[in-house]
Amino acid sequence: xxxxxxxxxxxxxxxxxxxxxxxxxxxxxxxxxxxxxxxxxxxxxxxxxxxxxxxxxxxxxxxxxxxxxxxxxxxxxxxxxxxxxxxxxxxxxxxxxx
Numbered sequence: 001x002x003x004x005x006x007x008x009x010x011x012x013x014x015x016x017x018x019x020x021x022x023x024x025x026x027x028x029x030x031x032x033x034x035x036x037x038x039x040x041x042x043x044x045x046x047x048x049x050x051x052x053x054x055x056x057x058x059x060x061x062x063x064x065x066x067x068x069x070x071x072x073x074x075x076x077x078x079x080x081x082x083x084x085x086x087x088x089x090x091x092x093x094x095x096x097x098x
Contacts, residue, residue, distance in 0.1 A: 061082070
């Protein structure tokens with residue numbers, strides 16, 4: 001009780017607001033960290049393959065290139081065993097799905 005009188009009253013609104021703000025910030029960082037730790041335990045490649053409907057050993061690559069370089073990129077990918085699935089130029093004219 002004597003120490004509180006010596007150091008002043010610590011129940012002013014600014015210190016309560018600071019304490020709540022720091023508490024929320026520390027809680028948010030803790031939740032983010034625990035979420036990241038639990039997220040690494042999930043089988044992310046398996047989930048991504050399932051969402052993309054790919055078989056084991058297949059990958060999906062999205063290539064964006066200039067129109068003048070499209071044939072070079074296609075030749076390179078076909079040479080590596082790639083297959084062109086879809087090409088479109090609606091929203092992003094240089095985006096090609098390989």
